[in-house]
Amino acid sequence: MTDLSDSPNPCLTCGACCAFYRASFYWAETDDAGGTVPVELTEKLNDFRRVMRGTNQPHPRCVALVGTIGQSIYCSIYDIRSSVCREFPVAWENGQPNEGCDKARIAWGLPPLPPPTAHSDQPPHDPTTTTPSPQPPLPSAA
Ligand code: SF4
Ligand code: SF4
Secondary structure, three states, X not given: OOOOOOOOOHHHHOOHHHHOOOOEEEHHHEHHHOOOEOHHHEEEOOOOEEEEOOOOOOOXXXXXXXXXXXXXXXXXXXXHOOHHHHOOOOOOHHHOOOXXXXXXXXXXXXXXXXXXXXXXXXXXXXXXXXXXXXXOOOOOOO
C-alpha cells in the first residue's frame, strides 16, 4: 500500500495487496528491537524475519488493515509500517507498472490500475475553438 501526493489515492479504495501477500520483513523492524512496527501485530517467521499477523495464512489479511477491500480502506499503522510495505509501489507510481499490484487487484475482482494518460505536455484544450471529441471510457480505479 502506497502514499501518493496526487489525490485520489487508489490504495484507499483498494487494499488488495494487504490481503493477498505475506508481509514479511527483517525482525529488527519491530518496536521492541529498535524499529517502528508494533511487535504485537507481528509473528515470528524464522530466525531472521517476522510477518504481519494475518498475512501468513492461506487467505491473508493483515491485522493492521481497516475497512472493506475495494471500497474504503486504510493501513492503521501507515506511518510506522515495515519496509516491505513502504517499498511496494502502487502501479504507475513514478510511471512504472507493478505486476504485483495488478495481480492482487485482479484476485480481488478489481481491474488493474490504468496507466496515466499522456496529457501533461499537451497544450490546454480550448472548447470554444474546437469541437470536443468523444472521450473513451476510463477504467474504474475502484
Ligand atoms: S494492490 Fe495496488 S492499488 Fe491496491 S492497495 Fe496495493 S498498491 Fe494500492
Ligand atoms: S502493515 Fe499496513 S501496508 Fe503493510 S500489509 Fe498491513 S495494512 Fe498493508
